[in-house]
Amino acid sequence: MNGCCSTNAGSNAGASCAPATHAATGGKFYRPAVDIRESEREFTIVADVPGAKPEAVDIDVNQGVLTVTANVTPAEHGGARFARREYGVGSYRRSFRLDNSIDAEHIGAELKDGVLTVRLPKASAHQPRKITVKSN
């Protein structure tokens, strides 16, 4: 894989009922499933973060590591008991190591229907350039 996004340390646990401990922060987070695509101009990370609201999503790049956090607070349900419990509700976090082909200043993100899309444009020096040959 050329550049971008190797998934960082953290945990190998899926988004299970018991959130994994995040290596960097010590907090408890679920690890969202992601798709990553690469085109000539950018990388795109798509993450499933059901239950997350746009204002609760935090994306930062620190020392070449992109960290995506989506804070989710479990709802209160009064006196209802669980008749079945297959997933836990809580915040999501996952980190990706970026290489220097990414233009970190222009990373953009949007959240829709519990799906977070992060676009990481490649720095212009790493984009394909077409050279026009002039004739005299």
Next chain:
Amino acid sequence: MLMMNRPMIAGFALNGFDGLLDEIFNASPFQNAREAGVYPPVNVREDENAYTVEAELPGFKMEDVAITLTGNELTVSGSRQCDGEAEGSTWRRRERISGQFSRTLVLSDGVSADKVDASLLNGVLTITLPKAESAKTRKITVRQA
């Protein structure tokens, strides 16, 4: 079918909320449903008046999801495609589930079919199923003779 590197069990019929799953998972009802290939994972809450069924369906719109209730058998089915905008790009990682799913849950008490309500918000489906009057616990007052 769902495209994942594990076999998926589509239409996985669960016979009662507390029975079959425990057997399969060796008495561990909190086992990760995804690891077992069941999609979507659901949580069910119950009080004396209603069931509340929640399922994580990120990227789904209400028109992608069908909910049917036959007697006390609730079926949730739908599909999601994750390969939009893939043209001109190369997959580097693919973990998100794509394709069709169907799940059936058998509710132990009868519900009022005409009062069932469903909403899909931020990728979480919530179905509220009020219990039928006949299924509610009734307190019998014993008269003094």
